[in-house]
Structures are given as C-alpha cells and as structure tokens.
Amino acid sequence: MxxxxxxxxxxxxxxxxxxxxxxxxxxxxxxxxxxxxxADGNVTLESIxxxxxxxxxxxxxxxxxxCHGEGKVYLPDVLEKGFSYRFLGQESWQPxxxxxxxxxxxxxxxxxxxxxxxxxxxxxxxxPKAFSPVDGRYExxxxxxxxxxxxxxxxxxxxxxxxxxxxxEEEEEGEDxxxxxxxxxxxxxxxxxxxxxxxxxxxxxQNQRAEQQARFMKMFEDDHDLDAELGLKDYT
Numbered sequence: 727m728x729x730x731x732x733x734x735x736x737x738x739x740x741x742x743x744x745x746x747x748x749x750x751x752x753x754x755x756x757x758x759x760x761x762x763x764x765a766d767g768n769v770t771l772e773s774i775x776x777x778x779x780x781x782x783x784x785x786x787x788x789x790x791x792x793c794h795g796e797g798k799v800y801l802p803d804v805l806e807k808g809f810s811y812r813f814l815g816q817e818s819w820q821p822x823x824x825x826x827x828x829x830x831x832x833x834x835x836x837x838x839x840x841x842x843x844x845x846x847x848x849x850x851x852x853x854p855k856a857f858s859p860v861d862g863r864y865e866x867x868x869x870x871x872x873x874x875x876x877x878x879x880x881x882x883x884x885x886x887x888x889x890x891x892x893x894x895e896e897e898e899e900g901e902d903x904x905x906x907x908x909x910x911x912x913x914x915x916x917x918x919x920x921x922x923x924x925x926x927x928x929x930x931x932q933n934q935r936a937e938q939q940a941r942f943m944k945m946f947e948d949d950h951d952l953d954a955e956l957g958l959k960d961y962t
Contacts, residue, residue: 766826767879770813773874777873780839788838790837793823799819835847835872848866854878854882864877
C-alpha cells in the first residue's frame, strides 16, 4: 500500500510542477511587458522665451499651444518677447497635451491674429522619445522664434525597479553589437575561405608532383625499352 501511494505521488508531482509553471508564466510575461512599457504621459511647459511677436501697434500677443485635432491651450502669462517665463507645471491650463504610449503628435506654438490667419512660431513632431530619460525634460530651440522646455516624467520607458532607461544609448549599443557580429562573421568566412584555398593549393601541388613523377617514370621506362630494341643495352 505504501509503495502504491508513493508511486502515485511520484506520478502526480510532474503534473503539479507543470501546473505551477503555467500559473507563473503569465505573471513573468506580464512583468517583462511592464518592464519596458511607455505610459501615457502628461506634457507640461516648464519655461518659454519668445523672441518676436506678430502683432502691430504694440498690442500684447496671444500665444497658445496646440496639437492637431486638439483644442488650443493658451499661455496667458506670455506677453513680452525676450523675457523668460517659468512655470510649475500645476497651472490651470496645464498640461499642454497627453502623449499616448510611444505615439508622436504633430504640435506647434502659435500666436492668435485678429485680422488674418494665426501666425505660426513653429510646428514639429512631439514624441515621447525626445524627453530625457534622466529628468524627463525636452528643450526645443527655434532660432528667431522661441526657446522652450517641456517636461514629461511618464514619457520614457521605465524598468521594473522604476529606473528610466536611455533608449537612444540602448539602440546605439545594439547597433554596435550588430556591426561587431557582422564583422566577426565576415572574418570567420574569410578565414574559412583562406583555409580552403590553402588546402586546395596544397592538393593541386601534390597532384602536380605525382603527375610529374609518373611522366618521369614513364620516360625512363620508354628509354629502357628503346635501348633494348636497338641492342644498345648492355646485358653483361
């Protein structure tokens, strides 16, 4: 009875182990996915300096930020050119926009015009990858137009421990490893080809020597037979 019970336990153990693995596997895959996920990040304006305005007669400009398909976010404090405005990120008009995952948005900074179409300071692709993985900042300088610093702490990939990863450095490292791998493969192929060439040349030289030796022996035998036929061979 005891042996039967032990055998049953031994047969059931692998099934219990497999069941545990099936239960743990989704958790491991989820952790691997979360380890490199890019969360939806709120983009805020930390500072901005405009270098010119488009209004005439000394009127104060009405500056706003807008992404395509979204509403205008007016910057009510930005009224003078050449002055550096700094913000806390908690103003009533913040955040400027939200970047979903790793998706970019076409955004711009504009100035409202009362008589014609609004003026454009600059339009560009605002991407999560542009924000520094160290402090979540992104500085944009457009000569003659403005200098602005944006922040988005959730726009960069996070590790399991919560540390930001430098995506650019990882891509460059991956590219370097790829180049090294290709060069190593080419070197191995070159060595193999050289080795095959050396073996083939040695074999060819060996065949050449064997053929020369065979021709020499044949010539010697032919001379020996000729001497015998002409009676020049000395039989004494």
